[in-house]
Amino acid sequence: MLFHPAIMALLLADALTLILLLPAGLFALRLLRHWDLNSGSARQIRLERQTYLVATVLGFVFAVQLLSLLLLVFTADRLAVQFVGAMCAVGTFNVNPFGFPALFLKLALFFLASAWLFMNHVDNRAPDYPLTRVKYGLLLIVLPVAALAAVVQVRYFLGLRADVITSCCGSLFSGEKTVTAELAGMPPLQAMIGFYSVLGATVLGGLFALWRRRGALVFSALSALAFPVAIAAVIAFLSLYIYEHPHHHCPFCLLKAEYGYVGYLVYLPLFAASALGVALGVTLPFARAATLAPVMARITPRVVAMATGLFMLCMVLFTWFSWRSNLVLLG
Amino acid sequence: MSEAFIELRGVRKAYNEGLPNQFWAVDGVDLTLERGRVTLLTGPSGSGKTTLLTLLGCLARPTEGRVRVAGQDVSSLPERFLTEQRRHNFGFVFQQFNLIRGLSVLDNVMLPAFPLAPPHGELRSRALQLLGELGLEHRSDARVEWLSGGEAQRAAIARALINDPPVVIADEPTANLDTHLSKAFLAIVERLKDEGRTVILSSHDALVAEATIVDRIVSLRDGKVVG
Amino acid sequence: MRHWIARQRYLIDYTVAALARRMAKNAGLVAVYTALVFVVASVLLYSHALKREAGFLLQGAPEVVLQKLTAGRHDLVPADYVEKLQGIRGVRSVQGRLWGYYFDPLAAANFTVMVPPDRVIPAGSIVIGEGIARTRGAAEGDVMAMRGSDGALILLRIAEILPRDANIVTADLLLVGEADFRALFGITPGLYTDVVLSVAQPREVRTIAEKVLLRLPDTRPVLREEILRTYEAVFDWREGIVLMLLVGAGLAFVILAWEKASGLSADEQREIGVLKAVGWETGDVLTMKLWEGALVSGFAFLAGFSLAYWHVFTFSAPLFAPVLKGWSVLYPDFRLTPAVDGLQLASLFLFTVVPYVAATLVPVWRAAVTDPDRVMR
Numbered sequence: 020m021l022f023h024p025a026i027m028a029l030l031l032a033d034a035l036t037l038i039l040l041l042p043a044g045l046f047a048l049r050l051l052r053h054w055d056l057n058s059g060s061a062r063q064i065r066l067e068r069q070t071y072l073v074a075t076v077l078g079f080v081f082a083v084q085l086l087s088l089l090l091l092v093f094t095a096d097r098l099a100v101q102f103v104g105a106m107c108a109v110g111t112f113n114v115n116p117f118g119f120p121a122l123f124l125k126l127a128l129f130f131l132a133s134a135w136l137f138m139n140h141v142d143n144r145a146p147d148y149p150l151t152r153v154k155y156g157l158l159l160i161v162l163p164v165a166a167l168a169a170v171v172q173v174r175y176f177l178g179l180r181a182d183v184i185t186s187c188c189g190s191l192f193s194g195e196k197t198v199t200a201e202l203a204g205m206p207p208l209q210a211m212i213g214f215y216s217v218l219g220a221t222v223l224g225g226l227f228a229l230w231r232r233r234g235a236l237v238f239s240a241l242s243a244l245a246f247p248v249a250i251a252a253v254i255a256f257l258s259l260y261i262y263e264h265p266h267h268h269c270p271f272c273l274l275k276a277e278y279g280y281v282g283y284l285v286y287l288p289l290f291a292a293s294a295l296g297v298a299l300g301v302t303l304p305f306a307r308a309a310t311l312a313p314v315m316a317r318i319t320p321r322v323v324a325m326a327t328g329l330f331m332l333c334m335v336l337f338t339w340f341s342w343r344s345n346l347v348l349l350g
Numbered sequence: 351m352s353e354a355f356i357e358l359r360g361v362r363k364a365y366n367e368g369l370p371n372q373f374w375a376v377d378g379v380d381l382t383l384e385r386g387r388v389t390l391l392t393g394p395s396g397s398g399k400t401t402l403l404t405l406l407g408c409l410a411r412p413t414e415g416r417v418r419v420a421g422q423d424v425s426s427l428p429e430r431f432l433t434e435q436r437r438h439n440f441g442f443v444f445q446q447f448n449l450i451r452g453l454s455v456l457d458n459v460m461l462p463a464f465p466l467a468p469p470h471g472e473l474r475s476r477a478l479q480l481l482g483e484l485g486l487e488h489r490s491d492a493r494v495e496w497l498s499g500g501e502a503q504r505a506a507i508a509r510a511l512i513n514d515p516p517v518v519i520a521d522e523p524t525a526n527l528d529t530h531l532s533k534a535f536l537a538i539v540e541r542l543k544d545e546g547r548t549v550i551l552s553s554h555d556a557l558v559a560e561a562t563i564v565d566r567i568v569s570l571r572d573g574k575v576v577g
Numbered sequence: 578m579r580h581w582i583a584r585q586r587y588l589i590d591y592t593v594a595a596l597a598r599r600m601a602k603n604a605g606l607v608a609v610y611t612a613l614v615f616v617v618a619s620v621l622l623y624s625h626a627l628k629r630e631a632g633f634l635l636q637g638a639p640e641v642v643l644q645k646l647t648a649g650r651h652d653l654v655p656a657d658y659v660e661k662l663q664g665i666r667g668v669r670s671v672q673g674r675l676w677g678y679y680f681d682p683l684a685a686a687n688f689t690v691m692v693p694p695d696r697v698i699p700a701g702s703i704v705i706g707e708g709i710a711r712t713r714g715a716a717e718g719d720v721m722a723m724r725g726s727d728g729a730l731i732l733l734r735i736a737e738i739l740p741r742d743a744n745i746v747t748a749d750l751l752l753v754g755e756a757d758f759r760a761l762f763g764i765t766p767g768l769y770t771d772v773v774l775s776v777a778q779p780r781e782v783r784t785i786a787e788k789v790l791l792r793l794p795d796t797r798p799v800l801r802e803e804i805l806r807t808y809e810a811v812f813d814w815r816e817g818i819v820l821m822l823l824v825g826a827g828l829a830f831v832i833l834a835w836e837k838a839s840g841l842s843a844d845e846q847r848e849i850g851v852l853k854a855v856g857w858e859t860g861d862v863l864t865m866k867l868w869e870g871a872l873v874s875g876f877a878f879l880a881g882f883s884l885a886y887w888h889v890f891t892f893s894a895p896l897f898a899p900v901l902k903g904w905s906v907l908y909p910d911f912r913l914t915p916a917v918d919g920l921q922l923a924s925l926f927l928f929t930v931v932p933y934v935a936a937t938l939v940p941v942w943r944a945a946v947t948d949p950d951r952v953m954r
Contacts, residue, residue, distance in 0.1 A: 022817025024621060025920055028927035035935045057426045059411045061367035067428055068946040071859050075867075075938055083931055090923045097920055101806050146431040181810045182803075404950040409854065433858035433949075448851045448952050451844075452598040462855040464591060467583035509855065521953060 025094040026176050032087040033169040039076045044162040046073055047155035056148055070151070073158070074139050080165070081132040088125045091172075092271050101181040108271035115178035117171050124168035129290075130297050131161045137298035137322075141306065141314060149308035157301070204268045207348045210255030211341075217241070217248040218334050221296075225327030228319075235319050236303055242296025242326055249289050249333060257285070257337055260344035285336055292329035295322050355385040355517070355548055356406055361415030362573075363401050375401040376412075377573035383550065385516070388543055388563050391552040393570035399552045400521060402570065406550060407519045408436040437462065441510030445522040447502045449494040449509070455481065456490040459509045466513075473512075480508040484538070500531040507538060517548045524555045536561050585868075588861065592868045599845075606837045607877055613830050614881025614929045615888070616823060620897055621921045622889045624816040626913040631808045634746060635801060639773035640782050642799045643789065653768040658793055662774065665788050667781045673769030675758050679723065679751065684712040688751045690758065698754040702736035708748030710738045726763035733757065774798075819897065820928070827928070831936045838870075838940035846947065853949035862945040870937050874930045882925070890915045 021027070050066055095108035095118070105111050112118030135157055142150035204210070221241040228235045253270045261278055262269075273282030299322050306315050358381040366372045376398045383389055383406070391399045404410040405417060408424055411432070417425045424435055449458045459477040481487045484504040489497065497505060503523070510518055520539075524532040532555070539549055540563050551558060559567065569577035596603060643662070645652045654673065662671045676691035688709060698704060703721065715721060719735050739747045759766065774789075776782050786798040841849075849862055857865075888894055890913060 022821065023813045024624075024816050024820055025924045027817060027820060028924040032927050032931060035931060039935060039938070056428070059413045059425065061364075061413075064411065068859070071863060071946060072939065072942040075863060075942060079934060079938060083927075086923060086927065086931075090920070090927070093920050093923070100802075101810060103802075143430060146427055148428055182806060400953050401950075404953055409950040409953070410948070430858055430860065433856060436949075437856040442854060444854070444952060446952075448847070448854070450848055450851060453594065457594075461591075461852070462857075464587040465584060465857055465861040467580055467587055469583075513856065 021176055023094075023098070025090060025097070029087050029090055029094065029172065030176070032083050032090075033165075033172060036080050036083060036165055037169055040080060040162050040165050043073045043076050044159060047158045047162075050155050051152060054151060073155075074136075077132060077135055077139070077158075077161075081129070081136060084125060084128050084132060088122075088129060089274075091122065091125065092274065096271055096275070098179070098181075103182045107269050109269045111179075115175060117175035117178060121168065121172040121175045124164065124171055128161070128164055128168050130294055131157070131164060133294040134298040134301040135161060137295075138302045138305075141302055141311070141318060144314040144318075145308065145310040147308070147310050149311050150302070150305055153305045204255040204259075205251060207256040207259070210252050211349075213248055214252035214337065215334070218245050218330055221245045222327055222330050222334070225323050225330070228323050229327070232320070235323055236300060238323055238326075239296045239300025239303065242293050242330070243300065245296075245330060246289065246293040249337075252337065253285070256348060257340060259348060260341045260346055263344055263346045265346065265348070281340065285333070285340075288329040288332045288336070292326045292333065295326040295329075299323070299326075355420060356383040357381070357416075357418040358405065358412075359416045359418075361405060361412045361417060363398075363405060363410065364413045367413070374573055376405065379415075379573070379575055381406075381568065381575060383548065385548050386543070386546055387565040388539060388549040388551070390558060390564045390567045391550065391570060392554065392559060392567060393576075396572075397570040398573040399570055401573075403519055403521055403550065403552055407440045407442060407517070408432050409442075437466070437513055437515075439515055439517055441513065441515040441518045443503070443506045443510050443518065443520040443523060445525055447506045449497075449502060449505060451493075451495050453494065454491050455486065455494055455497070455505050455508075458494055458505060459512055462509060462512050477508070477512060480511050481505075484508050499526055500534065503527065503531070503535065504538070515547075517550065518542055519550045521552050522554070523551060524553060524558055529557065532557050536563060539563055585864070588865045589868050589872075592865050592872060595848075595865075596869060596872065602842075603837075603873065606833065607873060609830055609833060610873065610877035610929070610933065611881045611884070613826060614877055614925065615884045616826070617820065617928050618882045618885030618921075618925050619888050619894055620816060620819050620823075621925055622885055622917070623894045623897060623913070624812050625918055625921055626889065626916050628809060628812045629916050630745060630913065631812070632805065635805050635808070638801050638804070640776040640779070640801050641774040641786055641789070642801075643772040643774065643793075644797045644799065645771075645793075646795060646797050653764065653770060654772050654796075656767045656769065658796070659769070659772055661792055662772065662789065665785060665792070667776060667778060667785050669775040669777045671772060671774055673772050675755060675764070676770050677762055679761070681713075681723075684709070686712065686749065688749050690751045690753060690761070692755045692758050693752045696752075698736070698752055698757075700754050700756055701732075701734060702754070703733045703757075704737040704739060704752040705735055706739045706747040706750040707741050707744055709751060710735075723761060725761045731757070731761055827932065831932050834933050834936040835940060838937040839943070841944055846944070847952065849944055849947050850949070850951040853947055854952045859945050862947075863942060866941040866945060870934055870941065874933055878926070878930060881929075882922075886915070886917070889913065 021030075046069055050070070053062060054066060055063055092108055095111035099105040099107050099111045102110060102114055105114065112122060135154065138150055138154050138157065142148055142154055205213075221238065221244075224234065224238040224241045227233075228238045250270065253273070254268050258268050258270055258273060259265055261273055261281060271282070272278065273285065274280060275282075299319065303315070303319070358379050361376060361379045361381075362374055363376040364372055364374050379398075379402065381402075391402060393399050401410070405412055408417075408419065411427075412425055415425065416423060419435060419439055422435075424432060427435065449455075450461070453461075456474070456477055459481060460473050463473055478487060478490060481490050484507060486501060486504050486508065489501060489505075494502065494505065503526075507518075523535055527535065536558070539551070539561075542549055543563060551564075553559070558564070567577070568575055643654070643658075645654045645658070656673065659671050659673050662668060672694060674692070674694065676689065678687045679690045680687050692698075693704075705715070705721075710716070713721070715735055715738075717735055717738055720732050721735060722730050722732055725731050733753065739750065753761070758764070764770075774785070776785055782800055782802065786800060789796065789798050852862055853859075888896070893912060
């Protein structure tokens with residue numbers, strides 16, 4: 020299946036990402052060895068200059084991975100028709116065991132890259148580059164994750180063989196080999212309880228952090244938890260309400276035109292809120308330097324407020340779509 | 351008595367570091383410049399005048415030594431913060447003027463303020479006011495290629511002043527001017543001094559050395575202060 | 578946030594002015610960029626439109642086509658098979674079809690000869706497609722001579738020529754009455770070319786096909802969904818091959834982009850040096866240069882895509898059509914229905930703009946980190 024244009028585009032995107040990240044990784048190693056802010060030597064100046072390049076590369080990687088995440092989902096949806104039994108993207112991802120891992124790794128990369136960019140933003144606000152070592156240590160984690168994501172994605176694509184007529188003499192080919200197009204979902208009531216309690220706790224945690232100026236780390240942990248819980252909730256009940264079908268659990272079809280693109284409306288705030296929360300959580304434990312205190316004092320409340328607001332929006336949207344739907348799941 | 355505005359302690363700057371042709375352009379300079387004074391740096395070419403100017407004006411970091419501006423140590427500031435210091439404290443007038451060709455005089459004057467993103471109307475009127483003070487308002491829309499030598503210098507000065515810096519640095523300001531224009535330049539320097547600004551000049555020109563407005567002369571030789 | 582936007586506006590202002598000043602230098606790159614986008618977009622647009630057409634057309638096709646196989650070769654279906662199939666539950670209708678290929682030496686092409694299921698062609702008349710009419714120079718009322726399987730000539734009058742708009746399926750089609758068909762090909766009554774089944778419930782199709790196999794083991798049911806999948810796969814594959822062939826061009830473009838971004842003239846380098854000296858920091862210059870890339874890309878993308886759209890949907894893509902349509906003598910002359918697709922646009926973006934940006938990242942950075950004190954040395 021490697022000659023499919025969208026698949027080629029995805030492979031190209033991953034290749035470019037790795038080509039750019041590899042030297043960045045090597046640079047990280049160099050920097051961790053030689054970084055000395057107090058020195059005015061030519062090497063230090065060169066290192067400082069190169070940090071600009073790495074930051075730009077990471078920004079590029081983030082943007083490209085975001086685009087390729089969307090493209091992967093839509094390609095999977097488009098390809099579903101090629102596999103017997105696959106009704107939509109879920110089916111395509113199930114064709115071989117590398118499908119969903121490829122998706123999850125892309126998501127992980129998205130969160131890691133956004134955390135790195137946030138840490139970089141904070142680091143740049145203080146005159147003594149207090150987070151630089153941590154930042155480049157983080158980069159040394161981003162790189163293997165990106166490599167793994169690329170490899171898994173390639174394996175997934177290599178394992179995609181369309182169920183097409185290959186022989187002019189063969190008759191009804193492979194009746195048995197169908198792909199499971201269903202995603203197991205939790206019982207709706209449980210999922211709702213889980214969703215509202217976790218997201219509710221997150222929002223409360225955020226409000227508390229804003230009021231008392233403490234506990235931002237707890238909020239970050241909660242927002243990290245909120246992401247998988249919300250996705251599970253989409254699968255377990257929100258998708259059913261939106262499609263008005265008791266068995267259509269697919270979290271990807273929401274993004275299609277026939278459902279009014281509501282998927283974007285739901286996913287954008289969720290992704291943004293979780294990314295912000297996680298980024299803050301990754302940065303805070305290391306932001307102890309005195310020079311960062313005024314910076315964090317300014318940035319933390321803003322980030323917490325934005326993330327809290329977005330989580331609240333999520334809850335409102337979930338409730339709205341569930342309420343408005345013609346499907347009755349409870350009672 | 352004016353307080354110290356710029357202080358250099360044991361400052362050295364090397365070029366081609368690590369290479370066989372490494373040399374120290376500035377080799378151990380201790381210098382204190384006071385606020386509100388006009389200082390002149392002199393010395394033969396190769397004495398490190400230009401390099402010293404870049405170190406004084408936060409255009410470059412010293413390889414060794416400490417630089418303090420208004421009491422704050424800037425020697426190990428990363429570029430982002432050094433540039434901020436420079437934007438707020440220093441205005442430069444270059445020997446070649448270095449106006450950007452293809453842009454109008456007004457655009458050139460406003461350029462240093464772009465990254466600070468002030469309200470456009472405010473910036474424009476401030477630029478026009480500066481040009482007016484320097485007698486260039488009627489040329490504000492002209493392309494800089496069409497300016498005469500004296501006009502170009504005044505445009506460069508206006509650009510140096512757009513962020514209202516307390517220090518103005520001019521590198522060989524009279525090198526491309528005749529006597530009449532040189533005197534006009536010195537008159538502008540006097541006005542700057544009256545406004546309370548600190549002025550640092552580097553020049554070979556005897557006319558500048560003999561000017562009454564110069565408060566102090568610093569002579570350099572081989573990267574060291576000799577007078 | 579507002580400050581960030583204001584800053585971007587100032588930087589974009591500067592970028593636009595800088596691009597305008599150096600239009601001649603950038604013109605070459607923009608032209609090549611646009612050309613690349615044009616080529617890739619044409620391929621993507623054309624294939625997508627073809628796939629859509631195939632999809633639409635196949636919607637009207639029967640759910641199952643049954644062929645008889647003898648020693649792995651296609652054979653004629655006896656009429657009693659039709660009766661046997663009618664008994665299967667879930668099958669809405671069963672119909673025997675008569676169709677085949679006729680090689681016309683004058684046109685040196687194959688015609689698809691068919692007995693239409695939905696109309697009766699009077700004996701002695703035929704209805705032909707526009708492609709046949711064109712190659713034979715025939716008009717309504719003319720008589721066409723065809724050679725039967727026994728060698729005898731059969732004369733048939735052209736009663737109607739099918740409309741041009743239907744060319745994608747009818748260009749080489751020749752409709753004839755049942756008796757004339759059987760006479761032309763020497764097929765005795767009681768035999769059909771194949772049998773089509775119409776099934777009420779799409780989900781049942783596979784089960785029904787399995788039942789058919791049980792009853793008639795020497796047949797081959799071909800499902801419409803399989804044909805659809807195979808067509809999609811073939812078009813995708815063709816598209817992919819053409820794009821692979823463009824890799825060379827893509828690589829050349831990337832190298833050109835790198836070179837252009839690296840090869841700053843002394844003038845440009847001085848300009849950046851001045852910017853750094855008067856208070857722009859590396860981040861500002863980087864942002865400005867990235868905006869330059871973005872504006873160039875935006876222009877090339879829009880222009881290239883628009884040209885491609887026009888090329889494909891107004892002119893039917895004369896540059897690529899043969900490769901993508903497949904080999905044939907009687908090319909149907911058809912216009913494709915315009916269709917743009919998000920997936921395509923994203924793929925196009927990843928094939929053109931993203932490599933451009935990736936190629937220019939390092940050169941742009943190198944330009945942006947010019948020492949601020951450079952202008953003084």
